[in-house]
Amino acid sequence: MWVEDWAPRAACRAEQPDKLFVRGxxxxxxxxxxxxxxVRTECLAEALDNQIEWGVWGGMTERERRALLRRRPTASWRQLLETARKDATVVREPAGV
Structure with missing residues (x-):
């Protein structure tokens, strides 16, 4: 299930923001x-769909996100990641469920 208001559930919510905006x-x-x-997936989709240039979002650096954006510049990342999550969940469910 996709979480619309994801920020309050983020693992980093209690950390200093400066810890996510580092180099090297x-x-x-x-x-x-x-x-x-x-809510890692929601965080990553937010950064990709809004082309956020700085910081670590959803476990990816700005360089890693730029590489994805070059490959699919017009993608709806929320839609792609949400679909991938659903597909992964279906594959993990035991047969007959």
């Missing part, structure tokens, strides 16, 4: 905050 190797440390975040 510090970005890998910032990305670990996203591991296991219940």
């Amino acid at each position: 190797a510090e970005q890998n440390k910032a990305k670990t905050m996203c591991t296991g975040c219940p």
